[in-house]
Amino acid sequence: MSSVDTTTNAGQLLATASGGRRRRGDRIFSNTAVIAAVTILALLVGVAAFLVSEGLPALTASASELPKGESFIDYVAPLAFGTVLAGVLAMVIAVPLAVAVALFITHIAPQRIALTLGFFVDLLAAIPSIIYGLWGIFVLGPAAVPVMKWLEEKLGWIPIFEGPASITGRTMLVVGLVLAVMILPIVSAVAREVFSQTPRKLQEGAQALGATRWEVIRTTVLPFGKSSVISGGMLGLGRALGETMAVAIILSVSGGVSFNLISQSNPSTIAANIALNFPESSGLAINLLIATGLVLFAITLATNFIARMIIARSNVQ
Amino acid sequence: MSSSRWLAVLAAACVLVLGLAACGGSDSTSGTTNEGSNSENESGGGAPSAEVSGEIAGAGSTAQQAAQEAWIAEFENANGGATLSYDGVGSGGGREQFISGGVAYAGSDTPLSEDEGELGKAVKRCEPGELVEVPNYISPIAIVYNLPGVEELKLDPEVLAQIFNQEIENWNDPAIEKDNPGVELPETRIVPVNRSDESGTTENFTDYLSKVAPKVWTHEVSGEWPVKGGEAASGTSGVIEAVSAGEGAIGYADASQAGELGKALIKVGSTWAEPSAEAAAKVLDLSKEDPELEQGSKSVIAFEIDRKTEASGVYPIILVSSLIGCTKYKSADEAALVKAYFEYAISPEGQKLAEEQAGSAPLSPALTKKVEAAVGAIE
Numbered sequence: 001m002s003s004v005d006t007t008t009n010a011g012q013l014l015a016t017a018s019g020g021r022r023r024r025g026d027r028i029f030s031n032t033a034v035i036a037a038v039t040i041l042a043l044l045v046g047v048a049a050f051l052v053s054e055g056l057p058a059l060t061a062s063a064s065e066l067p068k069g070e071s072f073i074d075y076v077a078p079l080a081f082g083t084v085l086a087g088v089l090a091m092v093i094a095v096p097l098a099v100a101v102a103l104f105i106t107h108i109a110p111q112r113i114a115l116t117l118g119f120f121v122d123l124l125a126a127i128p129s130i131i132y133g134l135w136g137i138f139v140l141g142p143a144a145v146p147v148m149k150w151l152e153e154k155l156g157w158i159p160i161f162e163g164p165a166s167i168t169g170r171t172m173l174v175v176g177l178v179l180a181v182m183i184l185p186i187v188s189a190v191a192r193e194v195f196s197q198t199p200r201k202l203q204e205g206a207q208a209l210g211a212t213r214w215e216v217i218r219t220t221v222l223p224f225g226k227s228s229v230i231s232g233g234m235l236g237l238g239r240a241l242g243e244t245m246a247v248a249i250i251l252s253v254s255g256g257v258s259f260n261l262i263s264q265s266n267p268s269t270i271a272a273n274i275a276l277n278f279p280e281s282s283g284l285a286i287n288l289l290i291a292t293g294l295v296l297f298a299i300t301l302a303t304n305f306i307a308r309m310i311i312a313r314s315n316v317q
Numbered sequence: 318m319s320s321s322r323w324l325a326v327l328a329a330a331c332v333l334v335l336g337l338a339a340c341g342g343s344d345s346t347s348g349t350t351n352e353g354s355n356s357e358n359e360s361g362g363g364a365p366s367a368e369v370s371g372e373i374a375g376a377g378s379t380a381q382q383a384a385q386e387a388w389i390a391e392f393e394n395a396n397g398g399a400t401l402s403y404d405g406v407g408s409g410g411g412r413e414q415f416i417s418g419g420v421a422y423a424g425s426d427t428p429l430s431e432d433e434g435e436l437g438k439a440v441k442r443c444e445p446g447e448l449v450e451v452p453n454y455i456s457p458i459a460i461v462y463n464l465p466g467v468e469e470l471k472l473d474p475e476v477l478a479q480i481f482n483q484e485i486e487n488w489n490d491p492a493i494e495k496d497n498p499g500v501e502l503p504e505t506r507i508v509p510v511n512r513s514d515e516s517g518t519t520e521n522f523t524d525y526l527s528k529v530a531p532k533v534w535t536h537e538v539s540g541e542w543p544v545k546g547g548e549a550a551s552g553t554s555g556v557i558e559a560v561s562a563g564e565g566a567i568g569y570a571d572a573s574q575a576g577e578l579g580k581a582l583i584k585v586g587s588t589w590a591e592p593s594a595e596a597a598a599k600v601l602d603l604s605k606e607d608p609e610l611e612q613g614s615k616s617v618i619a620f621e622i623d624r625k626t627e628a629s630g631v632y633p634i635i636l637v638s639s640l641i642g643c644t645k646y647k648s649a650d651e652a653a654l655v656k657a658y659f660e661y662a663i664s665p666e667g668q669k670l671a672e673e674q675a676g677s678a679p680l681s682p683a684l685t686k687k688v689e690a691a692v693g694a695i696e
Contacts (some may be wrong), residue, residue, distance in 0.1 A: 155695040167563035279407025280515035
């Protein structure tokens with residue numbers, strides 16, 4: 001909203017400067033901008049209202065009334081856990097990779113290679129998620145089976161690689177990898193943008209003090225881009241949390257809360273669970289699914305708030 | 318408030334559908350009169366000789382979607398003025414849309430029941446007419462497995478239930494070896510694969526397990542797989558893909574989709590039955606109609622499927638999907654169209670087409686007669 005106010009103020013200033021009357025173009029522009037801003041808010045409120053009103057019957061129903069015979073919290077908790085686990089896993093894989101790609105493009109690669117590579121990374125964003133899902137089950141999953149067997153044998157003492165390793169490759173680890181590839185273009189686009197804007201003065205100053213290329217990057221580029229990388233990562237996390245089709249197709253969802261990333265028994269995610277169960281549901285079961293959607297909405301909201309807090313704090317320093 | 322908005326949307330959709338039907342009405346008056354004479358010479362049987370026209374929409378079971386698409390294409394060829402659509406939203410969605418009046422007919426993998434009050438609501442939706450519900454699509458569910466080198470696998474129902482209940486964990490378990498003398502079973506871990514989405518296939522399969530192995534299979538019958546920890550995949554194609562990908566995997570899926578995978582023989586009485594169309598169709602001839610689901614209505618045919626049959630040449634793991642409609646619609650044109658389409662779907666030609674296109678099992682002659690009588694109640 002504040003940006004709208006400044007536009008209006010700027011418009012008024014201009015109008016005053018040019019003889020006191022606001023010109024028609026300004027009026028139309030400021031009105032359009034206000035309408036656009038209000039529409040976004042109204043949409044958000046509308047979606048929230050829909051989720052609450054349709055989810056309420058399931059939220060207020062007792063455990064025995066609900067289709068699964070368990071309370072709403074018991075039903076949604078493993079789903080929320082699975083959602084966050086998949087999202088965090090994707091972030092852990094994608095963010096370092098995206099930062100590395102962005103650094104390579106902006107600071108290391110020769111111009112021509114940088115342009116081509118940037119183009120291809122952006123192209124990843126244009127692939128529909130169902131294609132990622134199919135790629136996951138037909139290519140990445142089977143290819144990951146021997147790797148997961150190896151992880152189970154050698155690193156089985158770490159709880160996340162406890163196994164028994166899946167024989168089909170439809171595991172949380174594969175989902176995390178696919179989601180990481182999906183959010184890579186978003187995160188790397190933001191990182192690339194900000195890294196290329198690192199002030200020349202700073203970089204040249206560091207070089208003048210005898211810093212190597214890595215030291216220049218570490219002391220000037222990375223600190224300068226930190227908050228943008230975080231917000232880019234949050235954008236990516238938002239997509240990973242809400243990703244539906246790829247997860248629904250790939251993941252073998254038959255378990256509850258478990259950190260085991262390579263077994264056939266994985267917690268489902270909220271979005272995938274809705275996609276899988278909505279077609280055959282009726283009555284209160286639909287309300288229940290929509291109520292889980294409300295929980296996803298809350299999770300996304302919370303991540304955004306946390307991201308803002310982190311960015312605000314790092315800006316102060 | 319939101320429900321009233323839904324109603325408004327549905328009402329708008331109804332008006333649209335009816336409006337379109339009325340638009341087609343200009344050239345359908347002749348069609349209707351023809352239809353009148355058609356019901357007289359109908360004793361000739363099978364496909365309607367006169368054309369019907371108009372537009373109706375159906376929705377429901379994805380299991381019979383391939384068959385519905387084939388029927389609609391053929392039906393529209395024979396009736397130039399008729400436009401039909403079938404939206405495979407799932408059985409639950411189809412029943413819901415039918416009850417709310419969004420679609421003229423529905424396809425459902427489970428009969429309407431009083432569990433969620435759906436039967437009562439559907440009867441009400443059809444007033445002043447009556448509810449029509451007839452089985453139109455029977456499909457054997459195969460137990461598919463991936464064990465290279467094992468050409469034939471025989472499974473006792475009890476053993477089958479133990480495998481899917483994750484009680485038998487390796488393929489060379491004595492319980493499996495007992496029924497498969499001479500077969501070299503590997504020590505591979507058994508990975509049971511189930512559907513991750515709610516489905517009629519799961520509901521029919523768990524119903525079978527709970528009937529034939531009640532001591533082992535103590536879970537409730539439901540469209541959602543009750544056992545945690547197995548391999549789960551979405552859709553029939555997902556299950557087939559998962560079983561194909563993993564050595565030692567075993568799953569349940571529509572027999573027509575099994576492809577290259579091995580299909581287990583299941584013990585029925587003292588014989589070993591394989592999932593074939595004839596063996597599947599026979600089950601309904603041996604099954605009793607369920608009075609609770611039919612509630613004395615002549616136009617509703619719903620079976621309590623005889624899963625425990627011991628007759629030879631019968632394969633009891635089947636999915637039975639039904640057509641749901643009304644005897645009366647808002648316009649005679651619409652009713653005539655629904656009737657003609659239902660008649661085509663259950664006719665020997667329609668069933669043969671479904672067998673070719675979707676691998677279903679044609680209704681037996683005895684059942685066809687019963688179903689024809691029920692569909693004949695549409696006015």
